[in-house]
Amino acid sequence: MAIGQFDGLHLGHVSVIRRALEMGRSLGLPVAVLTFHPHPKEVMGKGDYEGYLTPLRDKERILEELGVDYMYVGEFTPDFSKVLPADFVANVLLPLEVEAAVVGFDFRFGFMGEGTAESLGPLSGGKIAVETVSPFLLDGEKVGSSGIRAALKAGDAEKARLWLGRPYRVQGTVVGGDKRGRTIGFPTANVDPSGHYVTPAKGVYAVRFGLGDEVLDGVMNVGVKPTFTDGSVKPTFETHLFDFDRSIYGEEVWMDFVRYIRPERKFSGIDELVAQIAKDAEEARRILKG
Known part of the structure; x- marks a missing residue:
């Protein structure tokens, strides 16, 4: 399972999902993506949120094109934002029988973002193997959703295309x-x-x-x-x-x-x-x- 918000499904996100697909093939396991909706920034009223790069229907289409078997959507609510990292692992990931999780280098989860890639494995009692994917760089810049949003707001459709990969x-x-x-x-x-x-x-x-x-x-x-x-x-x-x-x-x-x-x-x-x-x-x- 690849876990993340994945708004944009840009080259950085795709590198995480492709690693999950590689692991799935090698382990003989189906591959899932767990994402969240609405966007946490929309629910919490924080940050630079002004809309989606890939609304949910677009995200589903792109994941299917990548070869992902299942897409799980966690409903993000104010109550969900208060779930402790240990409870997220125990009540969400373990019931889904996740054997291996692939996440980005900046992955955080649970209340106040206290959960990290390093804590995910131990919180599962060693039942979930965890792999972290390094940042995806283009011309020395880390590809990210906020950079794509900024490019679009500046009219730089070409940079948005480069970072999205489409x-x-x-x-x-x-x-x-x-x-x-x-x-x-x-x-x-x-x-x-x-x-x-x-x-x-x-x-x-x-x-x-x-x-x-x-x-x-x-x-x-x-x-x-x-x-x-x-x-x-x-x-x-x-x-x-x-x-x-x-x-x-x-x-x-x-x-x-x-x-x-x-x-x-x-x-x-x-x-x-x-x-x-x-x-x-x-x-x-x-x-x-x-």
Whole structure:
């Protein structure tokens, strides 16, 4: 069993899970991941929590793709945060018949994070073998969820992709918008996210857009459309798909953030906005061809 929050399932997390998969194969055991939901930072109101990199449904899909047999989800509540490390081992891990646990170098568990990788084995009475995986470094930096969040907030979709090992993806459903894009020659798919995702920096992105078995190219604006609103509305995800003209309202889709093109800004009028969207679309086509 690999144990951790694993929000993002980035390269560091994947190194822990792959080690569990290797051990499972060598020991002839099924491999499970134990994660927690909601995020402890969300429940406790601490730290830099502003949404998920991988909401639960996304996490389940990625773990299945990695070859994990079971995903257990511990419901994180204020009461659960007070569970002592010894009780967590006795009442959660041992009843699941965990024989070997794989954790990251910074793994903590139980009340006030008092449980450590070093204490896990002894607390199980020696029934659980424990292996700790070292930090995953890229260019000398430790890959972590907080760094990915910071990259997304700064519009650095490329760094987020490098650390995640794949583009940052938001899934959702195409919903009706104000239909203004169609009137100016750039119809857009307005996507309502299916989970509480980290919202990247407002601005324009080159994206890949998944619709069923199709993968389409497009240019997306994340933001509040300041040319038409006072900026107080919730950010929207609106994608203009290239060479595409079908109604896809109600469809479940995904959007991969490939590269940030420019920040969102307010234009003096429709003509200036249309000219800029045309430039953005041309730039996004160039990026996605590369």
